[in-house]
Amino acid sequence: MVEVKSIQKSFGGTEVLKGVDLKVEQGDVVAILGPSGSGKTTLLRCMNFLERAQSGQLIFDGRTYDLHKITKKEIAQIRRKTAFVFQNYNLFLNKTALQNVTEGLTIARKMDKAKAEEIARGALEKVGLSDRCDYYPSQLSGGQQQRVAIARALAVDPEIIYFDEPTSALDPELTGEVLTVMRKLAEEGMTMLVVTHEMGFARNVSSKVVFMEDGVVVESAPSKEFFENPRSERTREFIRLIQQE
Amino acid sequence: MSERLWGILVDSFPKILVPGLTMTLPLTAIAFAFAMVLAIFMALVQFANVPVLKQLSRFHIWVFRGTPLLLQLMLIFYGLPNLGILIEPFPAAVLVFSLNEGAYCAEIVRAALEAVPSGQLEAGYCVGMSYLQTMRRIVLPQAMRTAFPSLANSLIAMMKDTSLASTITVTEMLMASQRIIARTYEPLALYMEAGVIYLLFSTVLTKLQQIGEKKLGAYTAKEG
Numbered sequence: 001m002v003e004v005k006s007i008q009k010s011f012g013g014t015e016v017l018k019g020v021d022l023k024v025e026q027g028d029v030v031a032i033l034g035p036s037g038s039g040k041t042t043l044l045r046c047m048n049f050l051e052r053a054q055s056g057q058l059i060f061d062g063r064t065y066d067l068h069k070i071t072k073k074e075i076a077q078i079r080r081k082t083a084f085v086f087q088n089y090n091l092f093l094n095k096t097a098l099q100n101v102t103e104g105l106t107i108a109r110k111m112d113k114a115k116a117e118e119i120a121r122g123a124l125e126k127v128g129l130s131d132r133c134d135y136y137p138s139q140l141s142g143g144q145q146q147r148v149a150i151a152r153a154l155a156v157d158p159e160i161i162y163f164d165e166p167t168s169a170l171d172p173e174l175t176g177e178v179l180t181v182m183r184k185l186a187e188e189g190m191t192m193l194v195v196t197h198e199m200g201f202a203r204n205v206s207s208k209v210v211f212m213e214d215g216v217v218v219e220s221a222p223s224k225e226f227f228e229n230p231r232s233e234r235t236r237e238f239i240r241l242i243q244q245e
Numbered sequence: 246m247s248e249r250l251w252g253i254l255v256d257s258f259p260k261i262l263v264p265g266l267t268m269t270l271p272l273t274a275i276a277f278a279f280a281m282v283l284a285i286f287m288a289l290v291q292f293a294n295v296p297v298l299k300q301l302s303r304f305h306i307w308v309f310r311g312t313p314l315l316l317q318l319m320l321i322f323y324g325l326p327n328l329g330i331l332i333e334p335f336p337a338a339v340l341v342f343s344l345n346e347g348a349y350c351a352e353i354v355r356a357a358l359e360a361v362p363s364g365q366l367e368a369g370y371c372v373g374m375s376y377l378q379t380m381r382r383i384v385l386p387q388a389m390r391t392a393f394p395s396l397a398n399s400l401i402a403m404m405k406d407t408s409l410a411s412t413i414t415v416t417e418m419l420m421a422s423q424r425i426i427a428r429t430y431e432p433l434a435l436y437m438e439a440g441v442i443y444l445l446f447s448t449v450l451t452k453l454q455q456i457g458e459k460k461l462g463a464y465t466a467k468e469g
Contacts (some may be wrong), residue, residue, distance in 0.1 A: 050367050076375070084371035090364035094386045094464050104372030107382060136464040156372060 001026045001191060002047070002160055007056030007067060009039075009046055016042045017053070018215040024160065024193055029186045031202035031223070032195045033238075034212035040195040041087075043212070044162050047193075048084050049075045061159070080108070083153030087165040089145040091137040097124060097148045098133040101155045109156070123151035127181050143174030150181055154190075161185070163194040179205075199242050203227050211235050250431060254438055257425045261418050261439055265446065268417040272335070273404045276342035280403075281396075283347030288354035288388075289380070302351065309348035315409055317341045322413035338410040346403050350396055357392035358384065390461050397454035401447050408443075418442060 002024045009017040016039045024030050032040045046053040046067065053067040060078050091100050101120035105111040111119075124130050127147035137145050146166055153161045166182070167175040179198065183205050186192060196202060202209050202223060209226040211219045211234075219226065219235045230236045287302035309317070322337045332340065361384050369379025411420035422439040426432045 048371060050370070076373070079370060080373045082371075084368075086364060086368065088364060090362070090368035092365065092368065092383050094383065094390065096464075103369075103382065104374065107378050108373030108375075138465055152372060 001028075001061070002193070003059040004043075004047060004067075005057040005059070007043065007046055007053050007058075009042055009051060009053045016215050017046065017056075019056075020212070020215070020217055022210060022217065022220075024191060026159075026191055027189045028208055029190075029192045029206040030194065030208045030210060031206035032193070032210045032212060033197075033199075033202055034218075035238075038212040039215040040212050041164055044084075044164050044193065044195050048079065048082060048162055050084075080156070081159045083156055083158040083161045085146070085149050085153050085161060085163045085166050087168050089137070089142070089149045089169075091145055091148055091152070093137050096134050096136055097129060097140065097151075100137070100148055101152045104152065104156045119155050120151070123155040124148070126154065126184075127151045128177075141174060142170050143177045146170065146174075146178045147181055150178070150185075154185070160191040160193060163192060163196070165195050165197065167196070167198055211238065250434055253425075253429050253431055254434055257422070257429075257435060257438060260425060261421050261435075261442055264416050264421040265418040265442055268335075268410075268415060269404065269407050270446070272338055272342065272407050272410060272415070272417065273400070276339050276346060276407075277400050277403060279339070279343035280346035280350050283343065284350030284354050285385075287347065287351035288358055289385075291351075291355050292358045293376075293380075305344070306348045306351055309345050310352075314341070314345050314406060315412065317345060318409060318413050334410070334413050334415045337413055338407070338415050342403060342407065342410075346399065349399055353392050353395045353399065354388060357388035357395075360391055361387045390465070393458060393461055394454065397450070397457065401450050401454075404446060404450065405443060 004020065004022050006019040006021060007017050008015070008019055020039070020043055022030075022043070032043065034040050042051060045051040046056075047058065049070070056067040058065045058067050058070070058078075061081070065074055065078075091097075092103060095103060098117065098120050101123055102113070102116040105116035105119060106113055121130065121133065124133055127150050129144060129147055129151065132140060132144060132148070135144075137148070140148065146169075150161075150166075163182070167178050170178060175198070179201055182192070182194070182201070186205050194201070194206065204223075206223050209219075209221060209223050210217055211226070213234060219230060219232050221231070226235070227239060230239055287305065290298040291302055318338065318341050321332065321341050322334065325332065365383050365387065366376075366379055369383050370376075374382070407415075407417055408419040410417055411423070414420075418439055422435045426435050429435070
């Protein structure tokens with residue numbers, strides 16, 4: 001469904017992604033693991049064009065795009081079919097929870113207001129926040145804000161949702177409520193690509209794990225295999241370390 | 246206070262207040278409206294890095310912040326006729342105050358735009374909105390909220406600066422008071438009276454600022 005090939009990205013003289021390949025099939029929940037600075041977030045941001053890669057291909061819905069030469073119009077088309085959940089939520093601060101969700105429908109997709117609100121209320125109900133529709137982000141807890149962000153992502157009926165460390169800014173209790181929502185989405189068959197440090201999520205919810213370090217994919221395997229039977233020495237060491245915690 | 250002086254003050258109050266209402270306030274309001282349009286435009290082209298327009302904005306701001314307002318008024322009203330360009334006093338004042346205030350407000354708005362977290366723009370892109378849509382619906386409204394107190398401050402400062410328009414024969418409050426002084430030789434009392442009316446206007450504007458901030462503050466009410 002979504003695939004990237006030999007994607008390269010440098011900031012200044014530092015090469016952050018050194019030719020990464022990644023494939024996500026429909027219905028997959030792929031967790032990208034790896035130490036800080038390994039390029040996980042950059043990979044995700046390049047896939048949604050928040051960063052422009054120096055080279056590489058993106059295959060989306062059967063069409064191949066050159067990541068460096070892709071046009072604004074093509075980017076807009078792809079973004080319309082994807083959604084992104086940020087580490088620090090990035091809710092529109094001047095909009096209520098409901099407006100945060102409707103904005104992408106009424107403004108970007110020209111849907112009429114009544115229909116957009118109906119969809120938005122449904123999405124907020126799904127993340128357990130139907131009673132917070134008229135609250136501004138500043139009036140919500142971190143966990144609630146992130147759930148609104150997930151509702152905002154769901155509402156546009158995306159083919160894939162990218163999650164960039166969605167729980168890293170939250171305490172354990174709030175992390176729990178966000179992960180519960182994500183698990184529910186996974187069970188419903190939503191295609192998700194998740195950069196995370198949550199080993200429980202990677203092990204129990206995701207179908208596939210991609211382990212990155214220093215801008216390359218070290219290992220990519222189904223979750224069970226990744227945790228129980230890692231192939232590379234570096235992956236074994238990584239799993240040993242997290243199991244000591 | 247002598248009865249004569251009291252009589253002068255009572256008599257002159259409407260003669261100063263009326264030019265205040267018909268000149269000072271309209272000049273302030275019209276010039277500020279133009280200034281805001283100019284300021285938002287100049288801030289946006291700088292923020293978006295639009296070539297040429299960005300440099301023109303920087304040049305405009307450099308000139309109008311770098312020279313005295315009084316000189317700008319003199320140049321437009323007394324200088325331009327040398328080139329055959331004659332502008333009536335009131336339009337000349339509107340022109341100079343708009344351009345000058347626009348330069349200052351552009352800097353306020355630009356700083357406020359830059360203070361909006363970059364994630365807001367990214368989030369707009371990710372829900373499928375274009376740059377212009379996100380700027381108009383998300384970034385600019387937040388920036389204007391941030392800029393509001395500074396802009397109100399600048400508006401109050403400009404209202405008082407319109408007294409300089411008296412030098413290009415606009416009959417605003419200061420000029421009105423000076424005419425009465427020329428007749429009565431009571432500068433102390435009459436300048437004080439004019440000062441009180443300016444204070445009255447500033448107080449109303451300050452009150453409006455408070456109301457505006459409260460209204461705009463809805464989404465930041467419980468921050469932290």
